[in-house]
Amino acid sequence: MKTSVSEQFDANAAELLxxxxxxxxxxxxxxxxxxxxxxxxxxxxxxxxxxxxxxS
Amino acid sequence: xxxxxxxxxxVASIFLLYVVLGGLFLPLKPGITAVSPVKLFSGNDISIxxxxxxxxxxxxxxxxxxxxxKDGKFQMPAKVILVSKGxxxxxxxxxxxxxxxxxxxxxxxxxxxGQADISNEYYSVFIELSNGKYLGLPDAIFLERSLGDxxxxxxxxxxxxxxxAIEREKFEMSFPNRVVxxxxxxxxxxxxxxxxxxxxxxxxxxxxxxxxxxxxxxEDDIMADSLIRVGILAGILGCITGATWxxxxxxxxxxxxxxxxxxxAIGMTMYMAYLLLRSTMSDPYQRARITSVYSVFIFxxxxxxxxxxxxxxxxxxxxxxxxTVGFNKYDLDSTMRLFFYPAVIGWIALFYWxxxxxxxxxxxxxxxxxx
Numbered sequence: 327m328k329t330s331v332s333e334q335f336d337a338n339a340a341e342l343l344x345x346x347x348x349x350x351x352x353x354x355x356x357x358x359x360x361x362x363x364x365x366x367x368x369x370x371x372x373x374x375x376x377x378x379x380x381x382s
Numbered sequence: 383x384x385x386x387x388x389x390x391x392x393v394a395s396i397f398l399l400y401v402v403l404g405g406l407f408l409p410l411k412p413g414i415t416a417v418s419p420v421k422l423f424s425g426n427d428i429s430i431x432x433x434x435x436x437x438x439x440x441x442x443x444x445x446x447x448x449x450x451x452k453d454g455k456f457q458m459p460a461k462v463i464l465v466s467k468g469x470x471x472x473x474x475x476x477x478x479x480x481x482x483x484x485x486x487x488x489x490x491x492x493x494x495x496g497q498a499d500i501s502n503e504y505y506s507v508f509i510e511l512s513n514g515k516y517l518g519l520p521d522a523i524f525l526e527r528s529l530g531d532x533x534x535x536x537x538x539x540x541x542x543x544x545x546x547a548i549e550r551e552k553f554e555m556s557f558p559n560r561v562v563x564x565x566x567x568x569x570x571x572x573x574x575x576x577x578x579x580x581x582x583x584x585x586x587x588x589x590x591x592x593x594x595x596x597x598x599x600x601e602d603d604i605m606a607d608s609l610i611r612v613g614i615l616a617g618i619l620g621c622i623t624g625a626t627w628x629x630x631x632x633x634x635x636x637x638x639x640x641x642x643x644x645x646x647a648i649g650m651t652m653y654m655a656y657l658l659l660r661s662t663m664s665d666p667y668q669r670a671r672i673t674s675v676y677s678v679f680i681f682x683x684x685x686x687x688x689x690x691x692x693x694x695x696x697x698x699x700x701x702x703x704x705x706t707v708g709f710n711k712y713d714l715d716s717t718m719r720l721f722f723y724p725a726v727i728g729w730i731a732l733f734y735w736x737x738x739x740x741x742x743x744x745x746x747x748x749x750x751x752x753x
Contacts, residue, residue, distance in 0.1 A: 349565040351630040355572045355623040356402070362619040366612070366736065373743050380750055 390731040397728030404721050405571040412436040412485075413559030414519040417507050423528040428491040430462065430475075432509065434517065435559060437485030457511040462489035464505040464523060471500045471525070495527050502526040519561065558715050562631050569627050571721050575729035576620030577688070582730045583613035583737060584653075588681040591674035603670035604744045607660065610677060612737035614653050616729075621646065632699055641695040645687035652680045 385392065416433040438457040462475040475489035487509060504521040511517065560567055587609035594602040624643075625635045636643060656677055663669035692698045 348563070348630055351566045351627055352406070352568045352572070354626050355569050356406075358622050358626060359572060359576070359619050362615065362622070363732075363736070366615050370736075370739055370743060373747070377743065377746050377750065 391735055394728055394731035394735055397724045398732060401571050401721055401725040401728055405568045405725070408717070409556045410436050410565055410567070411556045411559045412438050412517055413561075413564075414507060414509065414517050414522070415559075415561075415564060417519060417522040420522065421524045421526065422493070423526050424493040424495050424531045425528050426492045426494070428493055430489045430491060430507070430523070432462065432487045432489070432507065432519075434459075434485035434487060434509070435564060437480075438511070439480065440482060440485060457513050457515065459487050460510045460512045462487060462491075463508045463510060464491070464493075464525065465508065466500070466503050466505050466525070467521070471495075471498075471503075471505070473505075493525070495531050500527070555717055557717055566627060566631060567718075569623070570718065571725040573620065573623040573627055574722075575726045576616050576623060578726045579729045579733040580613045580616040580620060581685070583609045583616065583733055584677075584681055584684065586734075587613065588678050591677045594670055594674045595678070598667070598670075600666060600670060600748070601745070603666075603674060604748065605741055606674065606677060608740040608744055609734075609737045610653065610656060612733050612740055614650070614657070615736075616733050617646070617650055617653070621650070628699075637699060639697070640692075640699050642688060642692040642698055642700045645691050649680075649684040649687045652684065656680070 413435050414432050415435045418431050422428055422430070439459065459478055459480050462478055464471070464473040466472070473491055473493050475491055477490045479488045480486065502525065505523045505525050506518060506520045507522045508519075509517040557567055587606040590602045590606035590609065593599070594606065628637060629635050638644070656673060659676060660669060660673045663672065692700060
């Protein structure tokens with residue numbers, strides 16, 4: 327059974343879109359770095375609070 | 383802020399803003415991402431389908447086709463060519479179809495090898511564009527002579543491989559489109575500098591540890607400790623971002639056969655042991671002396687594990703190790719360089735900044751304890 331050219335295009339549009347997912351890996355990596363640094367900053371913040379409490 | 387004293391904070395802010403924005407928003411060069419079928423038998427009316435990413439002929443890319451085509455800017459697929467690597471077989475498509483909505487090309491071939499001396503082998507696929515440029519995918523199709531193929535056709539040209547020497551492209555602000563990596567090539571600016579930052583911080587920490595051993599000044603020990611802790615943070619982020627990237631490109635969170643990953647696993651454990659060692663001792667001078675010796679000792683081993691061993695090993699998925707080339711020759715083109723080097727400097731500066739915050743807190747803590 328032969329399909330027309332346009333049908334073939336449509337059938338494979340999804341296949342093509344799958345490659346956009348790789349951009350999500352970039353967003354994911356940036357988010358991980360952001361969250362990781364934020365996590366560390368919050369820990370430092372807590373340490374400063376403890377120091378301030380001890381001082382007063 | 384005092385510019386002289388805080389220069390690395392400015393470097394971190396400005397470079398990272400540039401790297402994150404540029405790394406996210408610059409486009410990727412067009413490239414062939416998939417070919418089907420991947421195995422062909424010679425014959426008439428063979429149809430090959432090519433997926434093209436960021437195809438330059440899409441309607442959204444070119445609003446006024448006619449006006450653009452005059453000055454040669456508009457790039458339409460003109461024909462599809464198969465070129466073999468060994469004994470030169472070269473086949474041009476009879477007819478191609480493409481749509482302005484999808485980056486897809488369907489090419490029809492008549493391939494008759496006849497009596498010509500062509501072996502069954504891999505062919506690279508090229509799309510010739512209307513402005514004379516090419517998009518290519520190396521070794522994409524395996525072409526085999528079918529049994530009934532005894533009469534050759536005219537499209538075969540022997541030894542005509544030189545026609546497809548990909549010319550050195552003019553410089554464009556866009557990232558290269560690599561097979562497998564595709565858009566995720568941008569992670570080079572985010573994942574790789576984590577390791578550079580870790581190495582830089584651990585290196586500086588070793589320097590301070592040596593300084594402590596020489597002058598027995600506790601300030602140096604606190605500095606080394608802060609640098610190592612933030613270095614470990616960079617390493618952990620490097621591991622997690624690397625796993626994320628590997629999942630989508632190498633299809634595994636942690637490809638265990640990779641010597642770089644094994645080396646990093648051992649190296650990180652050594653630095654975890656540093657934290658453990660430090661937490662077991664309460665006398666500051668004893669703690670400083672022992673952990674300084676330990677950190678000076680493990681830094682070269684860490685370098686050996688994550689830089690030298692993967693380079694000596696026969697197989698690694700990482701560029702710059704095993705059989706793969708480093709990012710100086712083919713992997714890094716000029717646009718990538720424009721972002722990669724600032725990224726390395728920027729991330730190192732940022733982590734140094736964080737280490738500096740950690741240092742100042744530790745110093746205050748020390749002062750309160752001594753009161």
